[in-house]
Amino acid sequence: MTTGEAALRLLLPADADGAAEVHGAAFDEPWSAGELAAMLAMPTTFGLASAQGARLLGFVLVRDSGAEAEVLTVAVVPADRRRGIARALVEGACGLARQRGATVLFLEVAEDNAPARALYAACGFAPLSRRPGYYRRRDARGRIVGVVDALVLERRLASA
Ligand SMILES: CC(C)(COP(=O)(O)OP(=O)(O)OC[C@H]1O[C@@H](n2cnc3c(N)ncnc32)[C@H](O)[C@@H]1OP(=O)(O)O)[C@@H](O)C(=O)NCCC(=O)NCCS
Secondary structure: OOOOOOEEEEOOHHHHHHHHHHHHOOOOOOOOHHHHHHHHOOOOEEEEEEEEOOEEEEEEEEEEEOOEEEEEEEEEOHHHOOOOHHHHHHHHHHHHHHHOOOOEEEEEEEOOOHHHHHHHHHOOOEEEEEEEEEEEEEOOOOOEEEEEEEEEEEEEOOOO
C-alpha cells in the first residue's frame, strides 16, 4: 500500500502510459496507452486521476453527449484498493459530468464482478437492464472459457 495522500485531478493525455499500466493490472483485455490517449483527446471524453506525485493510483474515464454520460472504465492499482480511491473517482466523475450538462450517468458491470458491483451500489447506482453474454472470460493462457452478462446501471445526477 502507498503511504501519504492521494490527490484527485484531471486525467491528461500525458497520463496515457500510467493509465495503461493501471488498466493492464486490472483487466484481462487491457487498453493500450495509444488507445487511452486517443480517447482523452476527444472532446466528449474526460477522465479523473488519483495520483500520488507522478504515480497514478487509479483513474476513471467518462464519455458524455448531451444529457447522457457513460463510465467507460474505472480502475485502481491492486496495492491501493479499499482506500476509497474508486469511490472518490466515481463521485468526482459524477460532479464533473453534471457540470458538463449530464443528468444521468450509465455504466456496465460484469455480473460476476463483486467488488465493482459493491462500489457502484455504494455510489448510488441502480440496476437498469441486463446484456446477456456481454463479456468474455479467459483462462491464464488467454483462451476464452466463457461469457458473463453485463448489468447496466444508472445514477441520476442532480441538476447543477
Ligand atoms: C472495483 C475497483 C475499482 C474498486 O476500487 P477501490 O479503490 O478498491 O474501491 P473503494 O476503496 O473506493 O471502495 C468503495 C466501496 O466499494 C465497495 N467495495 C470496493 N471493493 C470491494 C470489495 N473488494 N469487496 C466488497 N466491497 C468492495 C465497498 O462498499 C467500499 O466501501 P468500504 O471500503 O467503505 O466498505 C477495484 O477493485 C478495481 O480496480 N478492480 C478491477 C477493475 C474493475 O473491475 N473495474 C470496474 C469495472 S466495471
